[in-house]
Amino acid sequence: MNNASFAALFPLGAHLCREPMPAMSEMKRDLELLKRHGFNLVKLQEHWMIDEPEEGRCNFSRYEELIAHAATLDLGVYLGLTCEQAPHWLYEKHPGCRMVRHDGSVVSYEAQTTLPSDGKPGPCYDHPGALADQLRFIRRLVEALGRFENVVVWNTWQEIGYWAEGLVGGHVCYCPNTLSAYRAWLQERHGDLDALNRAWKSRYRRWEDIVPERGARPLVCAQEMTWRFFMDQVQVAGVLRRRAEAIRAADPRKRPIFAHKGGPAFASGQDWVYARCQDFLGTSCYPAWGCGHGWDDGHRRPFVREHALLTELWDGVIHRFDHIRSANPGKGRAGAPVWAAEFQGGPVSTGFHLGRVPSADDIRRWMLTAIGAGVTAISFWVTRAEIMAAEVNGFGLLDSAGDTTPRYEEAARVGRALNRHADVFAQPTWGGADVAILINEEAYQFCSTLADGHEHLPYSVRGWHRLLWEASIPVDFLEASDLEEQGRRYKVLILPFPLSLSEEVASRLLRYVEQGGC
Numbered sequence: 001m002n003n004a005s006f007a008a009l010f011p012l013g014a015h016l017c018r019e020p021m022p023a024m025s026e027m028k029r030d031l032e033l034l035k036r037h038g039f040n041l042v043k044l045q046e047h048w049m050i051d052e053p054e055e056g057r058c059n060f061s062r063y064e065e066l067i068a069h070a071a072t073l074d075l076g077v078y079l080g081l082t083c084e085q086a087p088h089w090l091y092e093k094h095p096g097c098r099m100v101r102h103d104g105s106v107v108s109y110e111a112q113t114t115l116p117s118d119g120k121p122g123p124c125y126d127h128p129g130a131l132a133d134q135l136r137f138i139r140r141l142v143e144a145l146g147r148f149e150n151v152v153v154w155n156t157w158q159e160i161g162y163w164a165e166g167l168v169g170g171h172v173c174y175c176p177n178t179l180s181a182y183r184a185w186l187q188e189r190h191g192d193l194d195a196l197n198r199a200w201k202s203r204y205r206r207w208e209d210i211v212p213e214r215g216a217r218p219l220v221c222a223q224e225m226t227w228r229f230f231m232d233q234v235q236v237a238g239v240l241r242r243r244a245e246a247i248r249a250a251d252p253r254k255r256p257i258f259a260h261k262g263g264p265a266f267a268s269g270q271d272w273v274y275a276r277c278q279d280f281l282g283t284s285c286y287p288a289w290g291c292g293h294g295w296d297d298g299h300r301r302p303f304v305r306e307h308a309l310l311t312e313l314w315d316g317v318i319h320r321f322d323h324i325r326s327a328n329p330g331k332g333r334a335g336a337p338v339w340a341a342e343f344q345g346g347p348v349s350t351g352f353h354l355g356r357v358p359s360a361d362d363i364r365r366w367m368l369t370a371i372g373a374g375v376t377a378i379s380f381w382v383t384r385a386e387i388m389a390a391e392v393n394g395f396g397l398l399d400s401a402g403d404t405t406p407r408y409e410e411a412a413r414v415g416r417a418l419n420r421h422a423d424v425f426a427q428p429t430w431g432g433a434d435v436a437i438l439i440n441e442e443a444y445q446f447c448s449t450l451a452d453g454h455e456h457l458p459y460s461v462r463g464w465h466r467l468l469w470e471a472s473i474p475v476d477f478l479e480a481s482d483l484e485e486q487g488r489r490y491k492v493l494i495l496p497f498p499l500s501l502s503e504e505v506a507s508r509l510l511r512y513v514e515q516g517g518c
Contacts (some may be wrong), residue, residue: 001076001150003255006040010426011377012415013041013078014345014397018114019050021062022387028069030383033403035073037412038419042070043078043379045158047114049087052137060144071150078379079145080155081243083134085111085119090133096177097123097130099162101170102214109168115390121162125239126177135246142250153255155341156243159262159284160236160274173235174212181238182230183207200226218449225445232265233273233441240277258282260341264323267458267496269441271327272479275336282339283324284381287316287366288356289348295459313369319465321373325430326477335428337376343367345380346407349394360410367414374430380411433474434491437464438509440480446500453499460497483508492518 014034017027031042044063052058067077088110091098099107099121111119125131145151164172186207190196193204200222204210212227213219244257260282264271275281291312292299303311321338328336344366348355358366367378385396393400397408418425439461447453468475478486478493483505487493493512495501 001040001071001074001152003149003152003253006076006152008422008426009040009076010415010418010422011041011076011078011339011379012039012411012419013043013076013377013379014039014383015043015045015342015379015381016066016383018045018082019047020113020388022384024062024065026384027066030398031066031070031073031075033398034383035075037408038416039075039412040419041076041078041152041377041379042066042383043080045080045082045114046141047082047085047119048134048137049085049111049119051141052087053089055087055089055093055133058137058140058144060141063145064148067145067148067151071148074150076150076152077148078153078155079151080158081138081141082114082118082158083125083138083243084122085114086123086130086134090123090130093133094123094127094129096175097125097127098175099124099164099168099172100175100178101164101168101172102174102212103170104174104214105170107164107168107172113388115388117163117167118158120167121164121172124173124175124178125242126173126175126181126235128177131242135242138243138246139250142247146251146253146255149253151255154247154251154257155259155282156240156247156257156278157259159342160240160259161262162236173231174214178235179211181235182212182227183210185230185234186210186226217451220446220449224449225442228448229441229445232268232270237273237277240274244278256280256337258337258339258341260284260339261324264320264327266319266323267439267447267461268444269439269479269481271324272439272481275324275327276329280328280330280336280339281324282341282377283320284342285317285320285340285366285370286342286344286348286381287312288344288358288362289316291315293459293462295455309365313365314466314469317366317369318373318469319462321370321375322465322475323477325374325428326436327479328428330428335374335430337428338374339377339379340370340375341379342381343370343378344395345382345397345411346385346395346399347393349386349391351390354393358407360406363407363410364414367411371418371425374428376426376428378415432489433476435468435473435494436476436478436487436490436492437461437494437496438480438483439477440495440501440505442480442502442505443498443500447497457497457499464494464496480505480508483512487512487517488515490517
């Protein structure tokens with residue numbers, strides 16, 4: 001397996017392992033099971049903390065052994081980085097790389113295990129020393145593992161984001177390095193303080209006087225919206241971009257690089273930005289991990305099974321992949337590849353709750369619906385039931401013991417069928433819709449600062465998408481910055497919840513209508 005041969009396949013894979021790993025013999029046996037059933041890809045997740053426990057001494061031997069064994073089976077390898085789970089020596093070497101919460105307190109948390117949340121939030125890579133060490137590690141990893149030609153794709157960030165509110169109790173990052181980067185970005189954006197003060201209706205005397213709002217609730221003001229925009233679309237994007245650049249510099253085979261979200265940022269242009277930080281953007285997809293919205297009709301009443309499954313398909317699969325497909329770059333309307341980077345393979349397991357075990361019908365319905373939304377690759381989470389307590393016995397196509405399950409057999413059967421026509425299903429062949437829902441980042445940031453406004457705009461987007469889907473009308477999402485260039489492709493544009501609209505976007509919409517759009 002190499003890049004050229006893999007390009008002719010529909011990528012059908014499954015996550016094999018993350019720390020703590022099962023025995024090597026078990027993992028090799030599962031690789032052989034995957035191959036026998038027609039899978040062509042295996043996902044491995046590396047961990048910086050585990051792989052470089054002492055500065056300068058890296059040990060990639062387990063990955064090398066697994067990748068080499070996968071090569072004997074003609075399996076491709078999808079390799080994901082976990083740089084948020086950083087080694088302790090990094091914090092000792094660079095004390096200033098610890099993130100800072102909005103209340104000024106320093107985040108002392110250092111992820112000792114992959115759970116919860118792949119080590120998030122991790123260190124702040126606006127710290128120049130921490131950044132340099134991270135990029136050095138990435139280059140060394142790529143040089144060591146990239147010599148295997150069956151490594152076919154790199155993933156720089158698994159479920160992008162810091163998720164600090166739930167994990168460490170507050171928004172991040174307000175450290176001196178991030179604030180300095182914020183002020184430098186403002187200076188580049190506005191040119192000088194007079195221009196910024198005119199735009200913000202403020203009277204700052206020095207750039208150093210500019211600080212983000214840190215109140216308990218967001219405020220509708222330029223300072224709040226601009227800071228949120230910076231963190232969402234500039235700071236995180238910078239981390240993504242630098243990781244991708246480090247991989248490109250170290251990989252002579254120039255294999256594809258992507259990252260993936262836990263789920264799209266509905267109603268925001270964030271995913272359009274992230275998709276352009278590497279070759280493309282993917283997303284996780286766990287259709288049975290809760291669906292629907294608290295505002296939906298009948299949400300708190302028992303669902304009729306057919307209605308529940310329909311909502312699960314739309315909310316958990318179609319809506320998210322229509323969004324990610326639209327956000328990805330590419331030539332023409334087909335766009336870039338669309339990866340289901342984590343696709344539900346077994347029951348959701350959260351503590352003492354084990355969710356429903358997906359049936360063969362569920363797996364088939366989810367896979368084919370994803371394909372219909374433009375997905376060009378599916379990597380299941382996971383091959384065999386998880387062994388770590390927080391998610392124990394969950395998510396696997398296979399149970400803790402045994403060589404098969406009905407859901408595993410069905411995933412393999414559908415995958416083999418897709419690979420008989422890989423020239424169609426493995427390529428981004430979406431022909432485009434006649435209708436698009438307009439995504440306006442400025443409106444998103446404005447609504448995010450209003451009481452309950454952060455719910456109303458995404459819910460309106462959601463409602464329009466559901467209405468069109470139920471009417472069997474294909475739909476794209478169009479980001480406002482692309483309106484001038486791409487708007488003319490669409491007969492109809494929908495502007496949901498138009499509470500805030502800049503003069504620039506309003507002028508673009510006016511020109512669109514004058515040219516015959518509606």
